[in-house]
Amino acid sequence: MKKIFKYLVIVIALGGVAFATYFFIQSNSKTVEVFETEKPFKATIQKKSVATGKVVPEQEVEIKPQLSGIVDKLYVKEGEVIKTGDLIAKIKVVPNEASLISAQGRVKNAEIVLRNAQIDFDRNKTLFEKGIIADQAFNTAEFNHSQAIQSLQNAKNDLKIIKEGTAGGGATNTLIRATVPGTILEIPVEEGDQVIESNNFNDGTTIATIADLTKMIFEGKVDEAEVGKLTIGMPLVISLAAVNDKEFDAKLKFVAPKGTEESGTVQFTIEGDVYLDEGFFIRAGYSANASMIIDSRDSVLSIQEVLLQFDKETGDPFVEVETGVQVFERKDLKLGLSDGINVEILSGVTAEDKIKVWNKTEPIKRESQYSND
Secondary structure (H helix, E strand, C coil), X not given: CHHHHHHHHHHHHHHHHHHHHHHHHHHHCCCCCCCCEECCXXXXXXXXXXXXXXXXXXXXXXXXXXXXXXXXXXXXXXXXXXXXXXXXXXXXXXXXXXXXXXXXXXXXXXXXXXXXXXXXXXXXXHHHHCCCCCHHHHHHHHHHHHHHHHHHHHHHHHHHHXXXXXXXXXXXXXXXXXXXXEEEEECCCCCCCEECCCCCCCCCCCCEEEECCCCEEXXXXXXXXXXXXXXXXXXXXXXXXXXXXXXXXXXXXXXXCCCEEEXXXXXXXXXXXXXXXXCCCCCCCEEEEEEEEEEEEEEEEEEEHHHCEECCCCCCEEEEEEEECCEEEEEECEEXXXXXXXXXXXXXXXXXXXXXXXXXXXXXXXXXXXXXC
């Protein structure tokens, strides 16, 4: 029994030695990880800000009628290019009943006054020719007669304007013409629609909107954190969603003095003149992005941001610099401007230091969807 127990202990001991030997061999057979290094380099770093907005005409003119009525005829369509004075629409006058009755009454009163003035004038003329009355009495009767004729004519003109929109002596108000050259952007009315005249108490109905599409501006908004870095006249680069692989130069011309709160942040409106190319037709209202350089550093010592590491406790940036073959030492850094890819190094490393690439990723190997049977 003792011999069996003795042999069992020996077997267990030999098994332990064999396992320890195998574990030692496997542990020492692992491939040693070799880290690559990169040196700092000189680079120009630019910090850009992007404002979202749209491209619109510099000026849009709304054409409104000078009298109320119904759109009788439209002579243009949206998208047409017109000149100043071109006919846009014709308005059919629908007179106001109260104004019409009042004008008709003024005509009748003027006719009555004229009849009385005519009788008085004829009587005084006969007496004057016989030498019965003086020159002054005849001149007064003649003046009253002429004044009555003019009053009747004025009353008839007023009545005609109310009924037809014109007295016939000049340009009719029923014909709506373009006041500026440009492109018809919008015609919000149709034939048969009722329109209201523009006056001191009402803006009136818009017949058409005209704009010059060769003079466009960018309208967008920037965050309050960046508005202080903008200066009038600074260059912008405009990219349009509707125009691929093309950017347009622009120049900032306006920054709003007051911001508006949107979704918890304060936004400021900006405007910039856009320099268009003749080969591209830009429509009003295209969505656009404007990129602007708000800070820049030329030829400064830089590294890629992916080389940075951050202290878990303090959050301070650092890198590992090679001091021997695959031997690295931590170097704390002071950073400057960053563009999201490269970052400026103010202190901590030199141009000759070799920085450890600590987070290099291997390309992902994708297995085929189909396996061989």
